[in-house]
Amino acid sequence: MKVIIIGGGPAGCEAAYRLANEGIQVDLIEKESTTGGHLNNWYQLFPDRKSAQEIGQLLRANLEHPNIRLHLNTEARNLQKTAAGRFSVLLSDQGLLEGDALLLTTGFKLFEAQRKEEYGYGIYNHVITSVELENLFSNHLLQLPEGKNPKRIGFIHCVGSRDEKIGNCHCSKLCCITAVKQAIEVREMLPEAEIFCFYMDMRMFGPGYEEMYREAQEKYNIKFVRGRLSEASETLDKQLVIKVEDTLIGKPLKMTLDLMVLMIGMEASEGSREAVRQLSLNQSPNGFIQSADPHYGTNRSNQKGIFLAGCSTAPMNLTDTLTDARSAACEIAAYLKQISSSK
Amino acid sequence: MYYDHFVLPFTIGLNVLIIFLIVKYIRWIRTFSRQEKKLILKGMFSVKTLKAIKETFLESLVHHKIFRTNPFLGYMHMCFALGWFLLIVMGKTESMVYHTSALNPPYFAIFFRYFHPANETFPYSNVFAFIMDLILLFILSGLFLALAKRISSRIVGLKKATRHRPLDLLILTVLWLIFPLRFLAESFTSGLRGGGSFLTHTAGDAFSTFLPLDALAYPAWWAYSSALGLFFLLLPFSRYMHIPTEIVYIFLKNWGIRQGKTFNAFSEIQVYSCSRCGICIDRCQLNTSLGLNDTQAVYFLKKIRHGRDYSVQQENCLMCGRCEASCPVDLRHNALRLSKRPDLIRITKDTYNYVKQLPFTPAKVAYFAGCMGHLTPGVIRAMRLLFQKAGVSYTFIDENGGVCCGRPMLLSGNQNAASVIVEKNKAILQASKAEILVTSCPICYKTFKEEYGLQMQVMHHTEYIDYLIQQHYLIPRPSEWRTVFHNPCELGRGSKVYAAPNRILQAVSQKINTPYDDENSLCCGGSLANTYISGAQRHRISTDALRIYTSYQPDVLVTACPLCKKTFAKKPDAIPVKDIAEIVAETC
Secondary structure, three states: OEEEEEOOHHHHHHHHHHHHEEEEEEEEEEOOOOOHHHHHHOOOOOOOEEEEHHHHHHHHHHHOOOEEEOOOOOEEEEEEOOOOOOEEEEEEEEEEEEEEEEEOOOOOOOOOHHHHHHHOHHHHHHHOOOOOOHHHOOOOOOOOOOOOOEEEEEEEEEEEEOOOHHHHHOOOOHHHHHHHHHHHHHHHHOOOEEEEEEEEOOOOOOOOHHHHHHHHHHHEEEOOEOEEEEEEEEEEOEEEEEEEEEEOOOOEEEEEEOOEEEEEEEEOHHHHHHHHHHHOEEEEEOOEOOHHHHHHEOOOOOOEEEEOOHHHOOOOHHHHHHEEEEEEEEHHHHHHHHHOOOO | OOOOOOOOHHHHHHHHHHHHHHHHHHHHHHHHOOHHHHHHHHHOOHHHHHHHHHHHHHHHHHOOHHHOOHHHHHHHHHHHHHHHHOOOOOOHHHHHHOOOOOOHHHHHHHOOHHOOOOOOOOHHHHHHHHHHHHHHHHHHHHHHHHHHHHHHHHHHHOOOOOOOOHHHHHHHHHHHHHHHHHHHHHHHHHHHHHOOOOOOOHHHHHHHOOOOOOOOHHHHHHHHHEEEEEHHHHHHHHHHHHHHHHHHHHHHHHHOOOOOOOOOHHHHHHHHHHOOOOOOHHHHHHHOOOOOOOOOOOHHHHHHOOOOHHHHHHHOOOOOOOOHHHOOHHHHHHHEEEEOOOOOOOHHHHOOOOOOOOOOHHHEEEEEEEHOOOOHHHHHHHHHHHHHHHHOOOOOOOOOOOOOHHHHHHHHOOHHHHHHHHHHHHHHHHHHOOOOOEOOOOHHHHHHOOOOOOOOOEEEEEHHHHHHHHHHOOOOOOOOOOOEEEEEOOOOOOOOOHHHHHHHHHHHEOOOOOOOOHHHOOOOOOOOOOOOHEEEEHHHHHHHHHHHHHHHOOOOEEEEHHHHHHHOOOOOOOOOOEHHHHHHHHHO
């Protein structure tokens, strides 16, 4: 029995490891030169500030398993369901894989901040994304391009999420807690700076998140302003002027910032969209792959033998992604048992 | 005296119709304002009347605008209109030549073949007979196309044809019967007594071989006269009111009457002038992208005319003006729709007291980015660069905040609220003492030009950049980019700015010509005017428009409106969408 997994992010790695432990042969396809996906761009994880690289290495080490064949630098070009109900995957290196089940861990794509032009990403010098900030954390250097420390920093929540004007109605779930975590990290690096978060709602859904949010306010003196940024402009000395409404006091607000961090959301990845097209899968209105049932069939797709895990179906944090991957492994194992006994 | 009882249905019908029309038109025009009446009097004895006559000939008879939509459709409409007109004019001429008097009753010309003894010749009688047959054949060929259109409207290039009321279908049948009945009546008479020409004479001979023509000819004339009479009597209640009313509309329009902000008698005249040809249906992206088939201009006017509820239709319109650009009657669909939107919001001057007038240095050129302009800082950056390159000293009026131009309020029908905003903003603009006002937003541009009455020249940045290039203040180098231009609704069809952006793009890029250029450009879906459709539906319109533009495989899709640019940016992974100012800035 063999399973093909497309996407070597955390979900793909974890599912591969769990399936391999069950004695199932796994082909794991990853287009990049290393596994880990978006996790590789992260410095520390919320809520415990664990090193992201540590988790990445753990997941990678698990792949050293006799039942796992890892295809790095390889793209799945053509996905097909054969007449016998098996699956064939044509690879970019012209290899052809066959399997009894297919698991799509095609993950997500980060929202391109340029599309929200009024925030000035790519136009003004002092606008960065949350991912770029993680990168600065990794290098332990938080400075403006001119070499000075920023004195006032603003985090903008929901960039490309919950925004009908950009065509995305969904919540990306983890930007709120990421902003809280990043604001704390910035505070640790710049004790004197003023730090603001501009949010619509604070969605502290995970264990320890709410506590972290409270701590951010009480211990780290981070100011949370409920209001969506409307537009940003730049002064001659490259400072940012932002316009935002403080909806709690009902007044328009105008302030200058030295650095603005855009909490970019998640969208369905190109891989997920392509899989939907090639395998006739159901697609949610937000572009992610739709699972068979929102309660009991979260890892199943509308096609028999095709399974889903992680952010291919919806935005998820790392914790949920890994849980989802294990759940998918469990479903796939049961499925393979069922088809082998019916043969 | 030539007379027979069968002329009565025609004569009664015609007289009733004429009296009805005169009363109706006089009652409408009486409600016009004093100013409008003055305009009519002034225009009546001017060259404008000649223009109106020319337009009446081209639009009401030849229907030359419909030919642009589809030649077959144009031909069909021309057959009925021009054909019938020629039949009347030539028939009248023929009767006058025969009778040597202009004062014969109208029916004499119409039923000439009945009254004229065929053996009696008069000057050019053969020529007249030939021409009259030719015209009849011309009409019958149009009738054939009309029948084919009923079977499949695609034959004449319409994907969707108008849905008509039962009464309109009845009168349509009566209209269609008129010409075959005339053909039969003339043929039968010719078969009995001779006369006619290649069509009716030949047919008459053929009919005489197997039909009892002496029993059929007279009833055929009765039938022909009755069909005419019935058509005239039904006309006031049907869509065919457009035939006489369109002419009235053309004259009033040429004399200078305009559709204002309120729905008045001139609006009524437009409602009655709609022929319901249905050309607007295929042009409407609410139909082509969303399959909404009850909100196009034709249905909106139809609902007004017949007193139906049009509250959805009045809101469900993008006001992109695509229908207006293709309307063969040239009705002011946007203004009509707007005049029906209720004015609900009450605000006062004090509402905007919190807006402080920010200081700016006076200069000859004032730049106004507009609210939407501020949402596309890339455009502002490009404009700053261009001003600098061209060495223009300018003042950026709304750099630190400005007032809305008022257009969103206007488009939602809230004229009172809009006028308060306009006054507030006008004071700021005029305080700048600038000679030229350049704006990046076509929405502001149209409003400044039409609502403000400013003492300075208003230019959209496309016009201004074009001017700077023409005067060699800017010397852009041509690039290899292949570009498609999406002309924004408010700039192109809304303000008739077509040449400037085309010239600029030809100068700085390889502009690809598409069938969606100029007045045929699409709506991006971001329109401020539609408050009815959902975000998902808007998204579908944008996606479709983008797909059409990108099918010409440009490197860049260029527009000149911050709202269009933002709307197209909704779709990920699409080709780059840039403002024309950005393209020029990159090549300067």
